[in-house]
Amino acid sequence: MKTSLSRSQHLRIFIILLALPFLSGTQALGQVTETPAEANFTIREEMIPMRDGIRLYTLILSPKDTAIPLPVLLLRTPYNAERAAGDRSDPSLEAVLGTRFMGPDYIYVFQDIRGRFRSEGDYFMYRAPRGPFNQTNTDETTDAWDGIDWLVKKLSTNGRVGIWGTSYPGWLTLAAMRDPHPALAAAVPFNPVVDAWKADDWFHWGAFRGAYAFDFIYDMETRTDTSSKFPYDQNELYSWLLPRGALGTSLGAHLDERHEMWEWLMKFPAYGPYWKEVAADQWFESPERLVPALHVHGFWDQEDIYGSPAAYAALERLDTNNDINYFSAGPWYHGQHFEDGTVLGQLQFGENTAMHFREEVLAPFLRHFLHEGESELPAPVTVFETGTNHWLTFESWPPPVEEMQFYLQTDGKLSFTPPDEEDTFTAYLSDPKHPVPFKPRPIWNFDYTNPPAIKAWQRWLVEDQRFVDGRPDVVTWVSEPLTEALTVRGPVMARLFAETTGSDADWVVKLIDVYAGVEEDFVMSGFQLMISGDILRGRYRENFEQAAPITPDTPLEYRIPLPQVNHTFLPGHRIMVQVQSTWFPLYDLNPQTFVPSIMTAPDSTYKAQRHRIHHSASYPTAIMVYRDSNE
Structure with missing residues (x-):
């Protein structure tokens, strides 16, 4: 082991x-x-x-x-x-x-x-x-x-x-x-x-960081007395990985008995x-x-x-x-x-x-x-x-705070009050053949001897999220400009009510600070800063230890822990929430058809599916945060 x-x-x-x-x-x-x-x-x-x-x-x-x-x-x-x-x-x-x-x-x-x-x-x-x-x-x-x-x-x-x-x-x-x-x-x-x-190196709530794991395991276990770089035939990881299908099969073909950690990842995907x-x-x-x-x-x-x-x-x-x-x-x-x-x-x-x-x-x-x-x-x-x-x-972390929620509404609006309408949702088509990149392309591999690759990897969580504007498979809700500062500290939880025509799906939720259209720091004007975001593999909705298919065409609740924050949304800024179902190639593709293990999913199981994010009185999707109790 x-x-x-x-x-x-x-x-x-x-x-x-x-x-x-x-x-x-x-x-x-x-x-x-x-x-x-x-x-x-x-x-x-x-x-x-x-x-x-x-x-x-x-x-x-x-x-x-x-x-x-x-x-x-x-x-x-x-x-x-x-x-x-x-x-x-x-x-x-x-x-x-x-x-x-x-x-x-x-x-x-x-x-x-x-x-x-x-x-x-x-x-x-x-x-x-x-x-x-x-x-x-x-x-x-x-x-x-x-x-x-x-x-x-x-x-x-x-x-x-x-x-x-x-x-x-x-x-x-x-x-x-x-x-x-x-x-x-x-x-x-x-x-x-x-x-x-x-939510550390290998998985985030069931979604596999396959390319990241492969690159590191090859480097560390091919030899134990020196570093070993995998000989990629192209540097842009999105293009290299997209046609390869299930990563357990395609990337595993480049590994052998020396790469013991990969075997453990394949053995324990849950x-x-x-x-x-x-x-x-x-x-x-x-x-x-x-x-x-x-x-x-x-x-x-x-x-x-x-x-x-x-x-x-x-x-x-x-x-x-x-x-x-x-x-x-x-x-x-x-x-x-x-x-x-x-x-x-x-x-x-x-x-x-x-x-x-x-x-x-x-x-x-x-x-x-x-x-x-x-x-x-x-x-x-x-x-x-x-x-x-x-x-x-x-004196402690988090300090005294009060729970509050950002609720998704119709017409792409975000508010602090629950929705009062029924049967409202926002739909999108998620296609594994055209996944949403996790950062602006080109996306280099994880080569820590290459300064451009290092810099791009280090800053990806603070990239301006406008790079996904206009994609039909990224859905967005945004608040009115704030009239006063709002400070949130500690844990963040997405309570997502979603349905799919498939039997499996990934859910990516991002909490974003949208800067004012005119900022003193010119390059930050309109900037969309993700202050917290993460992914959940839907098969683990009920039990992290046991994968189960999603019931198609049925609104279900998903609780997605997001990274902790200590952030103030300034007056004039807006709060944004984005939802999507791919974050590639950092996370492997979900075929959106339930299979026992996505690590070895057949190519035929990767299918486009329609997803719906509900935001009604019965299914009030919201982001739960903790507001500074002194405000």
Whole structure:
């Protein structure tokens, strides 16, 4: 069984492992330890033994000339720990670590996880905890425990270790918290993969991110000591993938027994015991000890938008004194907290939000728990409010809020009151041969060594939604211009009443802020900003664990969780809701005819179907949000 990383994690390679020059994973120990004579740090390599005798490659960067024992900052990664060495010709530890430098009074440690690069053992993607899907005596929790134990016994430390990581390494950070070593004093899971079926890497509420999964699995599992790129015969993914039909069959033909994670995806297209076992928010029912944790989220995280709020919520219920569990969120793509946070796509935030977070939240949190209370703690919750572009602090997330609903009406109108008419609906034809692109074309593949591909992937959630204007398979409702500001915080839920002539369907719902026709920032005039949006595979309407056909020509209720928000709709702006049934090629095509598994659906089952979105007194489709209770 392999646990899977996603391209997201490739980004995390650059993000988490300092985005520094690639080093071969075959060097002997001692070949990365040379530093200039004037360097203010030393590099040490170790093969740290685990409880079963397997040794994990570990790179240790220690400040020189320190008179006191220091705490450790540990990153466990599948992305090559040697990257942390960076340009060893630079004598400055701060220059080597860049934005990950938290000060000269930490020991920075990077470790290849089991089976990756220079570590021994077999690699399993998202290795399940010991139990029914991992019948060995080790898992990522025990490996973290053993690594920390070695560090505090063999290095000159103050006995405190912090662990951090983005995406897959964020999941590894949560794994270390399951049964924490006594020396584990702080944890920072940035944008962690938490539940890869619900709405992180592999699926979103049953809809399969097949091309994304294929690209990453090929890269990570073809070889475990280096990166392997699939040899596409064209770069534009929409064109390449459209004629290929069911992805389990067409993409699976390019994989073999090495690509074990793909086999698990094909075996478990529905939710169930395996997905629950590797879901990090389900690990903390009754932990022996809570590790002080800072959960870091990006409101436009294109890879793992479910994870951080879910992990925070799972642990927050146990933090009875509200002094252990912390949450921070910014207006970021996946991993932007370690990059420049001034802009995202066309959005301008008025400051480097990522730097503000690192200096005002991250650094004080680590220093407080790793340097024995040396600094004041940040607030329990520090979040950036989009729309107004400023930081706020709260005691919990979400803060006190009041439920409100945006109701779909006839004639494409959206209002705050329920519809009073009967038998009203909006219809459209969804054709798998002509799917709605998830972003403006061209749509490149997920190649993290290609800057244009990276940039396009990072900004897709904030693309101007006017690119789908005029498509008959995208239906839209919009409010009147607002006369006063409206702030919404926390969870969003679409309550959709829909019917189809088919026996299966996908439902995509987008909540959009429509800017005024004339804005001070000229390029934002009329901009349609999706502040929250997601997809649900209709076969899982009643039970995520058991697919069932949809009854044709029957209005049915679908509850679709959308990503969390912290956003103000400004006066003069309008609120928009869009519904469609394809988001290609990020999500695979639903044949719209029920089959046992869409992974292997025959070509003959892909059919155009008529869909209806109801908005009547009996079937009041609405978006449920939470309004700031202080307004």
